[in-house]
Amino acid sequence: MKRQQVLDLYFMDARCKLIELAAFLDRVDRAEGDADFRLAAFREALQHLAEGEPRRAENVMRTLSDPTTEPVAVAAGKGATGAWPGR
Secondary structure (H helix, E strand, O other), rough: OOHHHHHHHOOOHHHHHHHHHHHHHHHHHHHOOOOOOOHHHHHHHHHHHOOOOHHHHHHHHHHHHOOOOOOOOOOOOOOOOOOOOOO
């Protein structure tokens, strides 16, 4: 596909997601209390987008994912958190 075709097909969807991310960060900034590891990981992942390097999606996924290979005996919680707390 040509770059213009990619822009024509995907720009509006990406624009919407970008606005949603900005709104999420605004809500987090307005909220009281301390943030946890998820916000730090989220902000680190955002830096990969700004760098403009190739393989941005892979770099974002690596930032948010658990890099360990050994299984844990007992999970820390019942659900996924979306980011690895061990960073």
